[in-house]
Amino acid sequence: MKKQRFGPQPFLYPMPTVIVGALVNGKPNFNTIAYVGIAGSRPPMISISMDKGRFTHQGIAQTGTFSINIPSERMVGITDFIGIYSGRKKDKTALFSVFYGELKTAPMIEECPVNLECEVIETMDFGGKNSLFVGKIVESYAEKQYCTEGYPDIEKIRPFVFTRQDHNYWKVGEHLAEAFSVGRSYQGEE
Amino acid sequence: MKKQRFGPQPFLYPMPTVIVGALVNGKPNFNTIAYVGIAGSRPPMISISMDKGRFTHQGIAQTGTFSINIPSERMVGITDFIGIYSGRKKDKTALFSVFYGELKTAPMIEECPVNLECEVIETMDFGGKNSLFVGKIVESYAEKQYCTEGYPDIEKIRPFVFTRQDHNYWKVGEHLAEAFSVGRSYQGEE
Numbered sequence: 001m002k003k004q005r006f007g008p009q010p011f012l013y014p015m016p017t018v019i020v021g022a023l024v025n026g027k028p029n030f031n032t033i034a035y036v037g038i039a040g041s042r043p044p045m046i047s048i049s050m051d052k053g054r055f056t057h058q059g060i061a062q063t064g065t066f067s068i069n070i071p072s073e074r075m076v077g078i079t080d081f082i083g084i085y086s087g088r089k090k091d092k093t094a095l096f097s098v099f100y101g102e103l104k105t106a107p108m109i110e111e112c113p114v115n116l117e118c119e120v121i122e123t124m125d126f127g128g129k130n131s132l133f134v135g136k137i138v139e140s141y142a143e144k145q146y147c148t149e150g151y152p153d154i155e156k157i158r159p160f161v162f163t164r165q166d167h168n169y170w171k172v173g174e175h176l177a178e179a180f181s182v183g184r185s186y187q188g189e190e
Numbered sequence: 191m192k193k194q195r196f197g198p199q200p201f202l203y204p205m206p207t208v209i210v211g212a213l214v215n216g217k218p219n220f221n222t223i224a225y226v227g228i229a230g231s232r233p234p235m236i237s238i239s240m241d242k243g244r245f246t247h248q249g250i251a252q253t254g255t256f257s258i259n260i261p262s263e264r265m266v267g268i269t270d271f272i273g274i275y276s277g278r279k280k281d282k283t284a285l286f287s288v289f290y291g292e293l294k295t296a297p298m299i300e301e302c303p304v305n306l307e308c309e310v311i312e313t314m315d316f317g318g319k320n321s322l323f324v325g326k327i328v329e330s331y332a333e334k335q336y337c338t339e340g341y342p343d344i345e346k347i348r349p350f351v352f353t354r355q356d357h358n359y360w361k362v363g364e365h366l367a368e369a370f371s372v373g374r375s376y377q378g379e380e
Contacts, residue, residue: 002333002334002335003289003300003305003332003333004331004332004333004337005291005329005330005331006329006330006331006332006341007329007330007331008233008234008326008328008329008330009234009306009325009327010228010231010234010235010236010280010327010341011260011304011330011332011342012206012208012226012227012228012236012258012260012305012306012319012344013206013260013304013342013344013346013347013349014205014206014351014362015227015228015350016202016203016205016206018202018225018260024230032348035227035228035229035230035231036202036227037202037205037206037225037226037227037228037229037237037238037239038200038202038205038224038226038227038239039225039227039237039239039322040225040226040239040316040318040320040322041200041225041239041318041319041320042200042318042319043198043316044198044200045200045239045316046200046202047229047237047322048327048375049227049228049229049230049231049235050225058276060311062202065198067241070201070202070203071279073366076366076367076372077249077363077367077372077373077375077376078369078373078376079373080367080369080370080372080373080374080376081373081376083369083370083372083373084370084373084374085373089206099192099193101195105210106215110193110346112202114203115193116199116201116202119257121316122314124312124324126233126311126324126333127232127233128230128231128232128233129232130230130231130232132229132230132235132324134314134316136323136355137198137199137200138197138198138199139195139196139197139198140195140196140197140199140201141193141194141195141196142193142194142196142201143192143194144192144194147194148246148356149356151196151356152201152203152294152355153356154204154353154358154360157203159203159204160364160366161204161351162369163207163344165341165342166338166339166341166343167367167368167369167370167371168365168367168368168369169364169365169366169367169369169372170344170362170363170365170366171362171363171364171365171366172204172351172360172361172362172363173361173362173363173364174360174361174363175359175360175361176263176350176358176360176361177266177270177357177359178358178359179270179352179357179358179359180264180270180274180357181270181357182267182270182359183267183268183269183270183271183272183273183274183275184271184274185267186268186270188269189264
């Protein structure tokens, strides 16, 4: 077999890059993560895995709510900054214009093209350094300037992705194919 | 506020595209999903959300194991095909060269540059049409031709991402910045 074994590794290629928001002791704090995925569609849910030692983790545990904010390419510097430095040492309150929605306790970032407001419905601890939070998405937000035909448009949002092993951010590239369509003409060749 | 509300929507931009493998009644079957995310690093875990009606879901429930296979751009046709048609109607056994690893019951796809072999450690049902499986990654695989300096290289893998609302696949684009680095020189401007 020509496949090489790497041991158990979180090799998901690529991973999205998102900024998680939470109120910690009443103040907005933010943390950048890539361990995130949609966890269901009815109701819409999202799962995030976060180090229990992170300041933002403390806020999610306190309030039972959090936000997901999708940064744009131009925000790569501040996005990385947030991931590097803890809110314990650097006050992240003033980094963004913050707004609140239904839940009142999930600080969202105006500057991010898309925002999800989430309520924790499950917290799991598998014995490692992270918790897995499953959040029910109670509301989603986007500015009109990032939308096409009424929905957020990836070409206007310009989100970016992350690779863990080599520590890099990558742009989203050009259109590849239409989903639920290109496969209809698949004839048995790659 | 200039933000528009969309109601609860699974607006994660972008989503990875992966092929999930499982044995259904002893035969390999595959399903394409984008509702996937790393769920922890110690141990490495991955979560997938899958429609309970899918044939592959049945196989995961039967065996308690599954695989994650990262398709390359050139495989977009077959990847979409797998997502459109059910294994109940189209036999997917012969679509790929299949190999097995530690678990013996998680069929993996040779043609995919990266494979994860997973054991279900948690199954959650939130009342909707999907289950959320959390899988412990017991082994990961990649071919040398897709690696650089000993690890899978996104520029060689050429994975692609998915947008749900408009049903499209997108390439991963050019390098944007180095993570845990570009943020160190962030000076307060976007």
